[in-house]
Amino acid sequence: MSKVLEDMLQQLASEEARLLLVDMKDPEKRTPQFYQAVHRVLERYKFNISKVQPDEGILGDLAAAIPVTTDDDLYTH
Known part of the structure; x- marks a missing residue:
């Protein structure tokens, strides 16, 4: 291409x-x-939300305050 x-x-x-x-x-x-x-x-x-996690190298202490989110947290089955 x-x-x-x-x-x-x-x-x-x-x-x-x-x-x-x-x-x-x-x-x-x-x-x-x-x-x-x-x-x-x-x-x-x-795109897979379970792969989205804060970058501690960039965000420092703020990254620790952001919960890691998985698909199970977002959707009810």
Whole structure:
């Protein structure tokens, strides 16, 4: 894939994520369909919340105050 095409796709993905975050702040847009769309985007880019942890090297003592969150903490089964 050419570098130009790769950059364009990266920009599209970034804009999609930015717009989802904007819509997340609007209670009227937070429908089941909206959450399905968010889920599809996260799956498309292989995002896994269980891998998101604070970087202690950057955040120092603040990192210790941030609880590590797993999927089980976020979703009821």
